[in-house]
Amino acid sequence: MTGMDRPRRLRRTPAMRRLVAETSLEPRHLILPMFVADGLDEPREISSMPGVFQHTMDSLRKAAVEAVAAGVGGLMLFGVPKAEDKDAQGSGASDPDGILNRGLRALVHEVGGSTVVMADTCLDEFTDHGHCGVLDAAGAVDNDATLTRYVEMALAQAETGADLLGTSGMMDGQVGAIREGLDAAGYADTGILAYAAKYASAFYGPFREAVGSSLQGDRRTYQQDPANRREAIRELELDLLEGADIVMVKPAMSYLDILREVADRSTVPVAAYQISGEYAMITAAARNGWIDRKGAVLESLLGIRRAGADMVLTYWATEAAHWLA
Structure with missing residues (x-):
């Protein structure tokens, strides 16, 4: 045995x-995604994501204060408009009085300066067809027309005081267009969290309920093919050239190899999104007594960090922060 x-x-x-x-x-490594919905009198639990809620403005503020007190690194806000307020252009996304921009102003007022307030800069919650952009005459997503809408949306969000804009639509040139638009309007300090590698995943299912999605068809013409690795690096390099301040891989757990490659190559911080389906699977297994909930949650988050994420978006952010404290 010696030696x-x-x-x-x-x-x-x-x-x-x-x-x-x-x-x-x-x-500090954890970011809490939050949903604020128009027309609610009280928070509404998302059935496929037990423990996660669509918030009223009051409950949004309360949950944000709790998250910040627990030490989370940031908050990512998604808006859920009324169905009758959706249209083909996603007009509510750039309306200063739209639900998302009102929610952002509430967060900035309540916890701004003590955490990083992030905005979802995408049209899908606001379009009546549910796609992340505007459609052309043939019904396909028009990339360049969508960029114009993204810039309008970004400017409205920057005006609220949001610190980072999350470019989640996977349109070609979106980071560069938004950066140019922000700089020209005097918002040079507003940062961009670029969804560099966002895959067309089956694990988004519960999120569609969370945001009241009106999606018709799928998003495979603009989100990445799950079969591809090199494509993610190409997307990363383009986003870096266009001025991304942080880059993200989404989903996390089924794409840890992509996350590792992105982290090895990125010159800016790297985020990963532990998405709704990942949350739902662990939650369901734990509720059935098949898995230790706390152990599985913390192990999953640690695995994402080990794969290279500097920060993790997770619906367990506040609870996990309490455990870690």
């Missing part, structure tokens, strides 16, 4: 394991 390697020496006690841990998970 045998003994890796177990460094696993012997909790203190030893803590000392040599290669990856840390802290509240």
